[in-house]
Amino acid sequence: MGRSVKVLFLDRDGTINRDIGTYVTTREQFRLIDRADEAIAMARRAGYGIVIVTNQAGIAKGIVSEEGVEDIHRYLNELLALKGASYDRVYYCPAHPDYPHPEYDRFACCRKPETGMVERAFADYRASGVEVDRERSFFIGDKTADVECAVRAGLRPILVRTGHGEEALCRERGLRPEFVADDLFEAVAGYILSTAS
Ligand SMILES: [Mg+2]
Incomplete structure (x- = not known):
């Protein structure tokens, strides 16, 4: 059997950086949530791969370019x-069902809660000779779409109260995150590394 790795899948806006109510288009608009960077550093030291999966429909809507999104990701690193x-990989989904686009519609299966981005990550790890151990891997996000994506992909969902913090909406929809944390730091330091590893 090949090597396996435990991975922390992370939503971006509202989980790592502040949700500003619209698409982040410049470095100036990109502000880390308190201690999000420390949380990622701690998880990495504990042996987790770090993968960011983010819906960026602002691309299909013409609000932000792919180059713009990629520059934000360089800035994040x-x-x-x-x-x-640091993070290992980042995947973004440019598509939106209400904004048909000849170039981006084929990525509709990537938009969370669809699991396309997570499946791509699994495949990319596999191609490098490593299998993602889903039972030891988490997905942390601030929306129902993140929790639902995690469940569908067989990952352990954690909801954070930063960003949209859709705790009530999760309950309404019968989505049960394994843990609800005040923020990314609490999710990592107060749950994953202290009780769940
Ligand atoms: Mg979010």
């Missing part, structure tokens, strides 16, 4: 490096 953290 620069900010994380200051705390000795």
Whole structure:
């Protein structure tokens, strides 16, 4: 049997950086949530791979370009490096069902709660000779779409109260995250590393 790895899948907006109520289009608009960088550094030191999966329909809507999104992700890695953290992979979904686009419609299966981005990550790990151990892997996000994506992909869902913090909506829809944390730092330090590893 090949090597396996435990992975922390992370939503971006509202989980790692502040949700500003619209699409983040510039580095100036991208602000980390308190201690999110420390949380990622801690998880990495504990042996977790770090993968970001983010819906960026602002691309299909013409609000932000792919280059713009990719620049934000470079900036995120620069900010994380200051705390000795980094991510391994980042996947973004440019599509939106209400904004048909010849170039992006084929990515509709990627938009969370669909699992396309997570499946891609599984496949990319596999291609590098490593299997993702889903039972030891988590998906942390602020929306029902994140929790639902986690459940469908066989990952352990954690909801954070930052960003949209859709705790009530999760209950309404019968979605049960394994844990609800105040923020990413509490999810990692107060749950994953202290009780769930
Ligand atoms: Mg979010």
